[in-house]
Amino acid sequence: MLTLKAYQQSALAVLTQFLTDTRSKPVADAYAAILAGQNRTGEAYQALFGDVPCVCLRVPTGGGKTIMAAHAVAMAGKAVLDSDAPIALWLTPSDTIRTQTLEALANARHPYRQALAQYFGDRVRVCDLESLQTISPQDVGKSAVVIVATIQSFNVTDTAKRNVYSFFEELAPHFDNLPPHLATGLETVKEADLLTQPFLTTQDLGRVKYSVANWMNLQRPIVIVDEAHNNRTDRFFKSLGRVNPSCVIEMTATPVPGNNVLYHVAAAELKAEQMIKLPIVLAEHPQGWRDCLRDAVLTRDRLEVAAQREPDYVRPIALVQAMPINGEATVAVVRAHMIEQENIPADQIAVATGTQKELDGINLFDPACPIRYVITVEALKEGWDCSFAYVLVSLQSVNSSKDVEQLLGRVLRMPYAKNRTQESLNRAYAHIVADNFAQAAATLKDRMVQNMGFEKLETASLIIPQQQPLLLSGGKGGASTLNRTGYPAMPVLPDCHIDLPQVPDIQHWPDELRQVVQVMQTTQGATVLLKGEVSSEILAQAEVFISNAMPAKAREKVKEQFDAHRAVRQAMRAPSQLGLDFAAIPQLCLDLDGHLEVVERETLSSLGDWSLLDHQVQLAGFTITETVHSFEIDVNGAKVTYRHTDAQLLLLNETVSHTSQQDLIRWLDVEVRQSDIGQAQMQAYLVKMVTHLIADRKLTLTALVRARFQLAQALVKEVARLRQMAMARGFQGRLGDMAVPGVEDLAHYSFHYQPGQYPARLMYQGSYEFSKHFYPAIHDLREKTQAGVETEEFRCARAIDAHVKVKQWVRNIERQEKFSFWLPTATDYFYPDFVAELVDGRVLAVEYKGEPYRTNDDSREKQQVGHQWEQSSGGRCLFLFAVERDHDGRDVAQQIAQKIG
Numbered sequence: 001m002l003t004l005k006a007y008q009q010s011a012l013a014v015l016t017q018f019l020t021d022t023r024s025k026p027v028a029d030a031y032a033a034i035l036a037g038q039n040r041t042g043e044a045y046q047a048l049f050g051d052v053p054c055v056c057l058r059v060p061t062g063g064g065k066t067i068m069a070a071h072a073v074a075m076a077g078k079a080v081l082d083s084d085a086p087i088a089l090w091l092t093p094s095d096t097i098r099t100q101t102l103e104a105l106a107n108a109r110h111p112y113r114q115a116l117a118q119y120f121g122d123r124v125r126v127c128d129l130e131s132l133q134t135i136s137p138q139d140v141g142k143s144a145v146v147i148v149a150t151i152q153s154f155n156v157t158d159t160a161k162r163n164v165y166s167f168f169e170e171l172a173p174h175f176d177n178l179p180p181h182l183a184t185g186l187e188t189v190k191e192a193d194l195l196t197q198p199f200l201t202t203q204d205l206g207r208v209k210y211s212v213a214n215w216m217n218l219q220r221p222i223v224i225v226d227e228a229h230n231n232r233t234d235r236f237f238k239s240l241g242r243v244n245p246s247c248v249i250e251m252t253a254t255p256v257p258g259n260n261v262l263y264h265v266a267a268a269e270l271k272a273e274q275m276i277k278l279p280i281v282l283a284e285h286p287q288g289w290r291d292c293l294r295d296a297v298l299t300r301d302r303l304e305v306a307a308q309r310e311p312d313y314v315r316p317i318a319l320v321q322a323m324p325i326n327g328e329a330t331v332a333v334v335r336a337h338m339i340e341q342e343n344i345p346a347d348q349i350a351v352a353t354g355t356q357k358e359l360d361g362i363n364l365f366d367p368a369c370p371i372r373y374v375i376t377v378e379a380l381k382e383g384w385d386c387s388f389a390y391v392l393v394s395l396q397s398v399n400s401s402k403d404v405e406q407l408l409g410r411v412l413r414m415p416y417a418k419n420r421t422q423e424s425l426n427r428a429y430a431h432i433v434a435d436n437f438a439q440a441a442a443t444l445k446d447r448m449v450q451n452m453g454f455e456k457l458e459t460a461s462l463i464i465p466q467q468q469p470l471l472l473s474g475g476k477g478g479a480s481t482l483n484r485t486g487y488p489a490m491p492v493l494p495d496c497h498i499d500l501p502q503v504p505d506i507q508h509w510p511d512e513l514r515q516v517v518q519v520m521q522t523t524q525g526a527t528v529l530l531k532g533e534v535s536s537e538i539l540a541q542a543e544v545f546i547s548n549a550m551p552a553k554a555r556e557k558v559k560e561q562f563d564a565h566r567a568v569r570q571a572m573r574a575p576s577q578l579g580l581d582f583a584a585i586p587q588l589c590l591d592l593d594g595h596l597e598v599v600e601r602e603t604l605s606s607l608g609d610w611s612l613l614d615h616q617v618q619l620a621g622f623t624i625t626e627t628v629h630s631f632e633i634d635v636n637g638a639k640v641t642y643r644h645t646d647a648q649l650l651l652l653n654e655t656v657s658h659t660s661q662q663d664l665i666r667w668l669d670v671e672v673r674q675s676d677i678g679q680a681q682m683q684a685y686l687v688k689m690v691t692h693l694i695a696d697r698k699l700t701l702t703a704l705v706r707a708r709f710q711l712a713q714a715l716v717k718e719v720a721r722l723r724q725m726a727m728a729r730g731f732q733g734r735l736g737d738m739a740v741p742g743v744e745d746l747a748h749y750s751f752h753y754q755p756g757q758y759p760a761r762l763m764y765q766g767s768y769e770f771s772k773h774f775y776p777a778i779h780d781l782r783e784k785t786q787a788g789v790e791t792e793e794f795r796c797a798r799a800i801d802a803h804v805k806v807k808q809w810v811r812n813i814e815r816q817e818k819f820s821f822w823l824p825t826a827t828d829y830f831y832p833d834f835v836a837e838l839v840d841g842r843v844l845a846v847e848y849k850g851e852p853y854r855t856n857d858d859s860r861e862k863q864q865v866g867h868q869w870e871q872s873s874g875g876r877c878l879f880l881f882a883v884e885r886d887h888d889g890r891d892v893a894q895q896i897a898q899k900i901g
Helices: 005-023 026-036 065-080 095-106 110-118 169-175 189-195 212-219 234-241 269-270 289-307 332-341 404-412 436-449 457-462 538-547 553-573 602-607 647-656 663-672 680-694 702-705 708-737 794-803 855-871 892-900
Strands: 054-058 087-092 123-128 145-151 224-225 247-252 259-266 280-283 317-323 349-351 374-377 391-394 428-432 463-465 496-500 517-522 525-530 589-592 595-598 624-625 632-637 640-642 808-811 833-839 843-848 879-882
Touching: 005 026, 005 054, 005 065, 005 259, 005 269, 005 349, 026 259, 026 855, 054 065, 065 087, 065 095, 065 110, 065 145, 065 224, 065 247, 087 095, 087 212, 095 110, 095 145, 095 595, 110 123, 123 640, 169 212, 169 602, 169 855, 269 436, 280 289, 280 436, 289 317, 289 332, 289 391, 289 794, 317 404, 332 349, 332 404, 391 404, 404 436, 428 436, 436 457, 457 463, 457 595, 463 553, 496 538, 517 624, 525 632, 538 553, 589 708, 602 708, 647 680, 663 680, 663 702, 680 702, 702 708, 708 855, 794 808, 794 843, 794 892, 855 879, 879 892
Parallel strands: 054 247, 054 259, 087 145, 087 224, 123 145, 224 247, 280 428, 280 463, 317 374, 317 391, 349 374, 391 428, 843 879
Antiparallel strands: 496 525, 517 525, 589 595, 624 632, 632 640, 808 833, 833 843
8 A cells, every 4th residue: 555645644634623623713713824824925716616625636747647636535535524425526627537546546546546445444335426326325324436527427507418417317316205305406407408308307397307407416425526726617606517526626736726726735845755756857959850869869878878787677768759740850750760760679768649649558567668768749649647757848849849748747756656776767858949048948848837837946947958968968966077175176157048038238237247147138138147067246237237127017927037046046056966975963862771763753752651541531611502403512612503404413313312422432443543552551541531522521422423523523632631641740750861872873763855855835035045955946935024124044054154153054944853853842842944955964953943932932942952962962953943133132143153163
């Protein structure tokens, strides 16, 4: 079974929290609260289905949207419907994708079906609209039912023209004894139905249709919408509204306004989790398609040599996008050229177009398969996927090339979803017919942003120019050329091309600027060229003068281009890109029974030496209030109201009398299960708790069964509270014993920043160029506030970057325990804001706190832990709790200088 990646878990956790919150507060308020936690502002919730939650998870191409959707079915079922057997309607953008998704979800060995089985076991029914009649009323409420259909199946104005709205007598058992109030809102038989369904008569007019749409309306399905950006019409919203969804979860890489993006996964997160190959090594070919194809063949050949040193079988494949039929480099011409001029065996070439389908039935992963080149024109067949694709070759004009993003998405996927031992195989490669790098890169960036779910700033640092032998050597980090200091030689920076709507007047610009600027008039206006080796100061000066020479409406575009160029410069100069390593960072350890152990959560949990049975059972804040028409469950002030008119609640009431107290305890045992608590202890605790709620709190067993999902949530929080109390006692009692390991043990008890594993979000895009940050991008660092004032954390980062004794540094990412350095606390992990390696080999961790937070309990604990880390390291580690001004009046830069010495 595939384990979800960290970013997938985070996205689904946010989704679950949002859906849970909508039970006790307005949807718009729940949405705003989630966005506030992500520091996102100005994004109002669009109520597309009234008070039905409708949100989107934005995941770039290659991020595993489908498996996330499979997990979301169960999570949404519990959060919205209080059901462990929900009905889900899974909508796909095309029939091809529908067929593939249906087959995968129905296949017990496929990861998608295994994701469902993780929650439902064998209680899963997967079907399409045509086989829905096989679902009996007895299946509903006992098994999860996933119906896979195309969006087009529902998307109509005249419902008489779609089978999903047609009358089916086979569905009659699902409508038996339908209460009148539930029939309200269901579609009835109309005159138009008599014309399309002859067995209906005038006597049926006004009768509730036994239709698939009406059946779904009763079940309030969870709706999953794949590639949701494709359908944003009023007709689509009305069509979806007919099935009465309990929630709508949209999955797409490229949302549009109104998609209500709840969570955005960054491309760097996919790279850190080894899902995709990045950066993209781009080569432009101004001389034409033959040169482009020749160099692409050489690139693929070099990669195949590197692949021979891989433990796993990898056969690099090039995807060649030929010109359309009226072009010069058509499929036939390209194929003949490859065979006759590049000496490529014919059996290594496959053509995949609308008329030639030479990939059909071919397993490209088979070591016996000879195919190394795939020639196409527009795009490959929907759903085609082969992570052996490494090289994109676009022979079409860079200005007219279409579908390049679909092919690029193929070459981004990482074989076996794990990094290769040969660094050259951890990158994707693109050869494009274009006049210069900036032109080719701009094309790829636009495609990645518009159609693949990448952010503009991400793409700037993810596309780098080809520089041989630096990027194709296969050595660590790809670096092979060393300068006199023993460090990798700095790469030659690309020229800066700034496209403008008009020709700027440079006559009065400073001489030092005019000497490095070249202005070229174009049909669209002008292009200003600055040679790649210009200093940061000259670059900043150029931005000011160019921007001032442009109309106000063009200045934002100028800024975007300069920001993108700075990101490229940062990426190419970043130590991690040049093959450098970051020093090992010692972690706090404890000697437990003669063995060193890093102080992780599991360690802290065991320090408390606690048992659930040692505590008096209580569930403060959990109440159930019953009225004639509804009942409310109150969990710590968050009231969730249920109405007896709810169809699922009626079914639940019918089964309550058959649910014993032991049945409830067994169910809770599964829902509340904890990895560090034995089952016998948990079951004994649950017996005590349920007995307490019934005997002492006077809650009926019927009420507890009806509220079992909220009861499980309350119990999870109560167990966490008891564990936290024990951990805090154990932590404080052993903090003085925690220590950094000796040099001889450092390799086993330290954290290492790894190249390419930095899941940055909300990346820095200021005008100041940092020169020592280990990674190409800088996570969540703002240069200025909305008022235009430099932020305190930016000043701290700049002071670190500017210090002469700092070799390199990292903006540490919070809540990323796999990819960031952390220290333990009694409650969780503590992630210092910045970690720096000094030129003398020491390591400095800096935690910055603004004035309102410098003296709170959280800050005091972090200071204690950081002090222990430093004091126990024998001078190898330094910890600074930085503030805007310390008690001696020193600013951040002075505090850093004093700490380093």
